[in-house]
Amino acid sequence: MWSHYAENHLGVCYGFDIPSGPNTTLVEMKYPDKLKKFDHAALSDRNVLTEMINYAQRHKSQVWEYEQEWRTDVSLNKDEQEAKARGASIFYLPFSEKLKLKKIIIGTRSKITSTQINNALGPMSGCVEIVTARASFREYKIVEQKLSRLKK
Numbered sequence: 001m002w003s004h005y006a007e008n009h010l011g012v013c014y015g016f017d018i019p020s021g022p023n024t025t026l027v028e029m030k031y032p033d034k035l036k037k038f039d040h041a042a043l044s045d046r047n048v049l050t051e052m053i054n055y056a057q058r059h060k061s062q063v064w065e066y067e068q069e070w071r072t073d074v075s076l077n078k079d080e081q082e083a084k085a086r087g088a089s090i091f092y093l094p095f096s097e098k099l100k101l102k103k104i105i106i107g108t109r110s111k112i113t114s115t116q117i118n119n120a121l122g123p124m125s126g127c128v129e130i131v132t133a134r135a136s137f138r139e140y141k142i143v144e145q146k147l148s149r150l151k152k
Contacts, residue, residue, distance in 0.1 A: 009133070009142075010110055012117075015103030018072070025072045030058060031065040095124075106132045108142070 018026055036059075042049040057071070076084060080091050095101050101124065104117055114132070118125040132145040 008109065009107035011107050012110060012112060013105045013107070013133075014101060015105070015129075017100040017102045019098060025074075026070050027058060027072065029060055029064075029067070029069040029071060031060055031062045033062060035059060035061060101128055103129045103131070105144075106130065108132075108134050 018024070020026065036052075036055055039048055039052055042052045057073075060067075060069070074093055076091060080088075084091075093099055106112055106114065106117070110132075114130045117128075117130050121128055133142045134145040135141075136143045
């Protein structure tokens with residue numbers, strides 16, 4: 001995740017609480033042994049194309065399974081659609097009861113401090129856990145940096 005999505009450990013990752021249940025649009029990605037081959041009928045049959053797009057949005061190669069990814073689809077409102085038509089490419093969903101920011105993980109090479117994050121969070125600062133990531137000493141993975149307690 002870090003090398004692909006967080007500027008090679010320079011950025012931060014966000015952890016959210018998203019309600020589950022029958023009305024959720026949260027979908028767990030699948031990582032099959034073999035991915036479906038593209039069906040060229042999709043070029044002329046809208047139903048086949050829709051099926052292929054839905055499959056592509058929910059399946060990734062098994063090499064990505066370690067990500068344990070979940071996705072949700074979000075539609076752009078009218079203003080965002082107009083902005084996109086003018087060239088905008090980044091859109092943000094506001095925090096809400098359906099998207100609660102719960103954790104911020106600071107990358108191992110980030111210059112951002114937890115104090116800066118707390119200041120940016122303002123009134124939300126007490127509700128969000130902030131941790132720093134580091135490389136594991138024993139395994140090829142990223143783990144949480146545990147701060148040692150000073151001895152008296």
